Amino acid sequence: xxxxxxxxxxxxxxxxxxxxxxxxxxxxxxxxxxxxxxxxxxxxxxxxxxxxxxxxxxxxxxxxxxxxxxxxxxxxxxxxxxxxxxxxxxxxxxxxxxxxxxxxxxxxxxxxxxxxxxxxxxxxxxxxxxxxxxxxxxxxxxxxxxxxxxxxxxxxxxxxxxxxxxxxxxxxxxxxxxxxxxxxxxxxxxxxxxxxxxxxxxxxxxxxxxxxxxxxxxxxxxxxxxxxxx
Amino acid sequence: xxxxxxxxxxxxxxxxxxxxxxxxxxxxxxxxxxxxxxxxxxxxxxxxxxxxxxxxxxxxxxxxxxxxxxxxxxxxxxxxxxxxxxxxxxxxxxxxxxxxxxxxxxxxxxxxxxxxxxx
Numbered sequence: 001x002x003x004x005x006x007x008x009x010x011x012x013x014x015x016x017x018x019x020x021x022x023x024x025x026x027x028x029x030x031x032x033x034x035x036x037x038x039x040x041x042x043x044x045x046x047x048x049x050x051x052x053x054x055x056x057x058x059x060x061x062x063x064x065x066x067x068x069x070x071x072x073x074x075x076x077x078x079x080x081x082x083x084x085x086x087x088x089x090x091x092x093x094x095x096x097x098x099x100x101x102x103x104x105x106x107x108x109x110x111x112x113x114x115x116x117x118x119x120x121x122x123x124x125x126x127x128x129x130x131x132x133x134x135x136x137x138x139x140x141x142x143x144x145x146x147x148x149x150x151x152x153x154x155x156x157x158x159x160x161x162x163x164x165x166x167x168x169x170x171x172x173x174x175x176x177x178x179x180x181x182x183x184x185x186x187x188x189x190x191x192x193x194x195x196x197x198x199x200x201x202x203x204x205x206x207x208x209x210x211x212x213x214x215x216x217x218x219x220x221x222x223x224x225x226x227x228x229x230x
Numbered sequence: 231x232x233x234x235x236x237x238x239x240x241x242x243x244x245x246x247x248x249x250x251x252x253x254x255x256x257x258x259x260x261x262x263x264x265x266x267x268x269x270x271x272x273x274x275x276x277x278x279x280x281x282x283x284x285x286x287x288x289x290x291x292x293x294x295x296x297x298x299x300x301x302x303x304x305x306x307x308x309x310x311x312x313x314x315x316x317x318x319x320x321x322x323x324x325x326x327x328x329x330x331x332x333x334x335x336x337x338x339x340x341x342x343x344x345x346x347x348x349x
Contacts, residue, residue, distance in 0.1 A: 016299060041295070049302065060303065066295070066298065066299055071261050071264070077290070078264075079290075083279075094337050102330075109324075113317050113320050114317070135261060139257035149307060170334065180334045184333040184334030184335075187330070191293075193330075213265060
């Protein structure tokens with residue numbers, strides 16, 4: 001088995017596609033938000049790798065064609081954004097104010113949590129950029145003396161939470177406008193949340209991708225200030 | 231061939247993004263530079279929508295799946311996460327809910343739309 005795996009160039013990609021197909025199948029059968037394809041696929045993969053004692057780095061290397069597409073897919077988010085340009089221009093102020101408020105809320109809550117639990121500085125700054133996209137967040141954590149891998153895990157888990165709860169949160173807070181929904185999801189749960197926003201609608205998806213970029217930039221400016229308090 | 235060329239154009243903007251990321255000393259990832267540059271190119275009509283549309287739509291459709299390898303990476307970090315479990319759970323659940331909710335409410339009320347009460 002392990003000999004085959006180390007010789008085969010495609011198993012990681014194939015396993016990822018199979019896991020995601022399984023996730024979609026379970027999602028269709030149950031129709032429950034908790035049975036999210038991304039979550040099911042990831043849980044299945046973790047279980048499979050652990051049971052077969054396959055080290056994660058080996059899987060990661062073999063699944064690199066999948067991760068490779070992340071960059072072009074993120075850049076392509078410019079397309080829905082371009083198609084929704086008028087909506088963006090008309091509501092520019094509300095959108096910017098919303099993303100700023102959300103980013104301050106995120107950083108403020110983490111600072112409070114860190115103070116209450118007396119977290120070590122390294123742990124606290126690793127949690128700070130948890131709502132922004134991995135690439136920006138990991139750079140911020142490294143810059144501030146945090147643990148970059150811990151930050152990336154927090155970012156990924158935050159994205160999963162946002163992806164799972166996005167529709168419910170919009171209900172709880174009575175957010176009905178597609179632009180407001182998209183901006184909220186993107187600010188709170190970056191690209192993984194955006195994957196959900198894209199499924200909710202074109203406007204949601206476009207606004208969510210915009211929020212990823214803007215929230216990332218605002219966090220890059222505010223996080224160093226917050227880091228000096230914890 | 232049309233789709234290959236569309237994909238090539240998108241990759242060209244990825245490369246431009248990587249170049250800016252290398253040249254500028256800011257903590258902004260290549261993907262955000264690429265996104266902004268493609269948006270500008272579309273706005274300024276350097277690239278027409280039809281020249282990237284289908285390939286871009288395909289990439290958006292498979293977007294959630296692309297995160298599976300990264301999410302599975304969490305399996306290597308149970309130790310660190312368990313050590314600060316309660317702050318981690320607070321950061322994950324209530325904070326994320328608050329951020330999405332407050333952001334959405336702020337945008338919605340500033341846009342001055344009428345709310346539909348029965349959602």
